Amino acid sequence: MPNRIRRGLAAATALLATACASSTPTAGDPDVVASTTFPVKIADCAGRRTTFDAPPTRIVTSNAAALEMLLELGAGDRVIGTGFPPGAGYLPAAIAERGAKVPVLGKTVIAKEQLLGSGADLYIDTFSSTTAGGPGGPPGEQEFAAAGIKHLHLLSTACTATTKTDLAEVEQDIERLGAVTGTLPAADRLVAAMDGTLDRVAVALGALPDDRRPSYFFFDYDAGTQQPTAVCRRQIANAIITLAGARNAFADCDADFRPVGWEEVVARNPDWIQLGVRNRGSADDTRAAFDEAERFLRDNPATRDLTAVRQGRFVRIGSEVTTVAGVRNADTVQQIARTVHPELVKDGR
Known part of the structure; x- marks a missing residue:
């Protein structure tokens, strides 16, 4: 296990399994770490412990990012369903075929009844309380327990109490999932x-x-374009932007995301703008969405005179690999760095 992660497992917060599903997780000081043998104990942001006596065999994931982690770990055959499924062309070619076979339990959030009745023994939630339940709200922890489902979150995107300046928490998520699923060697290789x-x-x-x-x-x-949403310093995109040698225009915002006004964006006049577009299910449709986003900025009277817009400094990288924890976050750092510092980072080096 890499030294960076070994230290992190001993000191940082673990996968979230908060008892109050509607509350925002906060960082604690858990003393339970992932082990290479079972039982494996994982501590959440508040120090609450979840114990796994054996690897789970029936896993449901909240979205494509968590699914991709399990596929890359070699545990994809245990995933019995997902929400927010990956669109065509989203997953890397090596795992795309396996990913396409995972049943879709919800095109967006998984309905509470569907999730609780899925037969899962583990539900992996990427965000705090927003990715299950739909209009009726997410299941409570007692409901998860009654259904025999252990409920874990990815700390890097669910725990938003600290400023994100590196990808250590993302790597810890990968190692923890490796420990829980008994695939730590694969986790070590990914990290x-x-x-x-x-x-x-x-x-x-x-x-x-x-x-x-x-x-x-x-x-x-x-x-939405009427009122933009900024990524702030508690979001992993802040770490990705920083590691790539840039300055997040809204790094002074003490949150993960925050709605802002276009006048705020204009006042900060960014040098570069990333067109945050989600995968549309095909390369052509995704490309068209990037074109739409750029066209909006060029035509909008409030943004067309921004430095980045006038100079055509747009970065076309998908939202998912920038704002959601995943094994491709480091590649996103490399892509951004290569774009904004081509004189220093050439061919990814």
Whole structure:
């Protein structure tokens, strides 16, 4: 296990399994860590412990990001359903066929009755309390327990009490899922590959001074254009932008996401704008959505004179690999760094 993660497992918060599903998780000081043998004990952000006596065999995931982690770990054959399924072309080719075979329990959030009656023994939730239940609200922890379902969250996106400046929590999520599913060697390999990518970018960028870090705005096109939604310092996108040698235009925002006004974006006048578009199910449709997002910024009177818009400094990288924990977050760092610092990061190095 890489030293960075070994230290993190001993000191950082673990997968969230909050007893109050409607509350926002906060960081605690759990002393239970993932083990290489069973039983495996995982502590949540508040120190609450979940024990696994054996690997789960019937897993449901809240969305494509959690599903992708399990597929990459080699535990995809245990996934019996997912919400927010991956669109065509979203998953890497090596795991796309297996991912397409996973039953879809909800095109968006999974309805409470569907989830509780799924026969799952583990539900992996990417965000705090918003990715299950639908209009009726998410199941409570007592309901999960009564259905025989252990409920775990990914700490990197569910626990938003701290500023995100690196991908350590994402890597810890991968290691914890590896421990829970008995696939730690695969988790180690995934984390090592991420570390290798991040290290190469860091070496290429060197000690980049602040005045050489361009300001960067993540434009969440799918969240709406009337009032933009900014990614703030408690969101993993903040870490990705920082590691790529840029400055999140809304890093002073003490939240994970926050609705802002276009006048705020104009006042910060970003040097670069990422067109945050979710996968549309086909390469052509996704490309068209990127085109729509760029066209909006060029035609909108409030944004057409922004530095990034006038100079055509747009970054076309999907929302999912930027704002949701996953094994491709390090690749996103590399892509952004290569775009905003082409003189330093060449061919990904």
